Structure formats: C-alpha cells, structure tokens
Amino acid sequence: MHVVPGLKVLYFGTPVVLISTRNEDGSANLAPMSSAWWLGQACMLGLGTSSQTTVNLLREGECVLNLPSSAMVDAVDRLALTTGTPEVPEFKAKLRHRYVADKFGLAGLTEQPSELVRAPRVAECPIQLECRLSSSHSLGAAEPLAGAYQVDVLRAHVAEELVIPGTHYVDPLAWDPLIMKFCEFFGGGENLQPSRLAEGWSMPHAARSSA
Template sequence: MHKATDLKVLYFGTPVVLISSRNEDGGANLAPMSSAWWLGQSCVLGLGNTAQTAVNLRREGECVLNLPSSGQVDAVDALALLTANPDVTEHRRQQGYRFERGKFAAAGLTEQPSELVRAPRVAECPVQLECRLEAAAPLAGNPHCTAFEVTVVRAHVEERLLVPGTDHYVDPLGWDPLIMKFCEFFGDGRRLAPSRLAEGWQMPGRLPAGVRA
C-alpha cells in the first residue's frame, strides 16, 4: 500500500560531487553536492544561489567535478557545513554552517592543476571532470536555486578504474562512488559514517554522532 506524503527531501541516492572553482581573489573553493544528473558529456548541477560555488560558476564559467570514492567520506563530511561565502545567513548559522576559505586544507585534500580550466582538481579523487558552463536557469519551483548546465571538456580517471585493455570505459565493479542518500553517506551498499549535513538539517533516523555503521 502506498501513502500520499509531502516528502521534505528527495535525495534518493546520487553520487557525491566535490565541485572545485576559483574565488574572486583567485583562491580555490571546494564544495560537496549531490544534486547532479548526467547525459552524454553534459551535466546539470543544482545549487543554491547564495552558495559561493554558484557565484564562482557565474563569474568564471568553469569548474571541476571531482568524484570521491566511498573511502573518502571523512574528507567530504569535513566540508559539509563550511561555506566560502562570508555572508552566512542566520538560517545557515543555525544549521551549523561557518565561513571558511581554506576548503582544501580543511578537508585534508590537495590541489592539482587542471589542463583546460583554471579551477584546480582534487588530487585524491579517482575521477576528475574539467567542465565549462553552457547555461544557467532558475528552477521553476524554487527561485532560490539555479540549474547549471556544464559540458565535460576533459576527464581524468585513475588507471585502476579503467576496463583492462581500454582507455574509455570505467569498470563498474572497480568503481565504488560515495553516495548521498537522504543526507546520509553510503558506499558498497551500506551506510558509512555519521553525516554533519544530516545533523544540521535535523534529519530523523540519522546515525548517532560518533557511531559508524
């Protein structure tokens, strides 16, 4: 039997993406997100308008989509409640967000130069996609968010993840992406660790702080 319900969150399970971009002062920004979908060489990213990443994308017109593996959950979680936008709204403060420009250092990650865009790659991420912005449009149902369409102009993949004997195909058995499902972290089909985001958003049923599945 189905139940009609007004779901508050629709994160049914998508890969986490670490978006790297350049701030107005030339420094690097890094932000986790999971509102992304893919088709061919295109990707659509859903971002809040006040996010520093959204500001940077509009100004710079480029970014890198870094896909972490499930083993990098701690680095991603360290970024969950950080923002490079110094204007932290009261709502975000109540959720636990704080201002931080040094995102790479905060997560213990390393900047790696890109080849076709100015934004850096995350050296530790096994998949890195250099992208250029093609279009941006407000979401019809949420004027505070924007859908950014980007095109992948260069992909970097760890050799161990490629199907042996090919240069163009990722082995689905070797690739274990970090998944965000209803604000909780999953990998290899199981919950991995507590999520700061779930705690900040006061999600029911979240893992207790300090407890791993």
C-alpha cells in the same frame, strides 16, 4: 501498501561531487554537492543561488567536478556545514554553517593543477572532470533559491585502475562512488558513518545511523 507522507526532502540517492572553483581573489573553493546528473558529455548541477560555488561558476564560467570514492567519506564530511561565503547567509547560519576560507586544507585534500580550466582538481579523487559552463536556469519561485547549471565536460581524468583495459570505459565493479541518500553517506550499499549534514538538517534517522 503505499502511504502518502508528504516528503520534505526528495533526496533518493546520487553520487557526491566535490566542485572546485576559483574565488575572485584567485584562491580555490571546494564544495560538496549531490544534485548532479550526466548525459553524454554534459552534466546538470543543482546548486543554491547564494552559494560561493554558484557565484564563482557564473563569474568564471568553469569548474572541476571531482568524484570521490566511498573511502573518502571522512574528507567529504569535514566540508559539511561550511561555506566559502564570508558573510554567511541567515538560512545557512540557522543550519550551523560556518565560513571556511581554506576548504582544501580543512578536508585534508590536495590541489592539483587542471589542464584546460583555472579551477584546481582534487588530487585524491579517482575521477576528475574539467568543465565549462554552458547555460543556467532558475528553479522555483520568482526569487528562486536554487538553479540548474549545465556544464560541458572538456576533459576527464580517471585513475588507471578504474579503466577497463583496452577501452574508454570505467569498470563498474572497480568504481565505488560515495553516494548520498537522504543526507546520509553510503558506499557499497552500506551506511558508512553518521553525517554532519544530516545532523544539521535534523534528519530523523541520525540517531539510528550513529548507533
């Protein structure tokens, strides 16, 4: 039997991506997101229009998509409920977001120079994709809160142990991406740990996850 609950969040499960961009002053910004899908050598990103990542992406026209493994869940969770925007938007303040200038430092991650774009890579991420923005599209109402941004992958960096020897393919048995399902972290099919994001959004299963 099916029910019609009227779902508040359609967040069934996608890989977590750490997007690195350059701020206007040249410093690095780093933001976790999980609204991304790939086709061929392109990727579509779903981002809030007021986020610092979006501002940087539109200004600089480039970014790096860093894909963390499930083992990096602690580092990713430390970035939850933070923003690189000095003046925190009201709706983010209500969700208890706070401004953090040094996102790499907060997460305990390392900046690694890219080869084709200005934005840095995350050294600890086993997959890093240097990208260039190719198009942007508004989503929703006349004053949308989100947009869809297509980026083209210019260069892919993959940890050697993830590549099937003698091929250009990632070994799906070796690659264990960090997955976010309904604001909770999963890896290897298991709920890894309670999520700050789920707490901020008052998701009803937070108590169960932290048991």
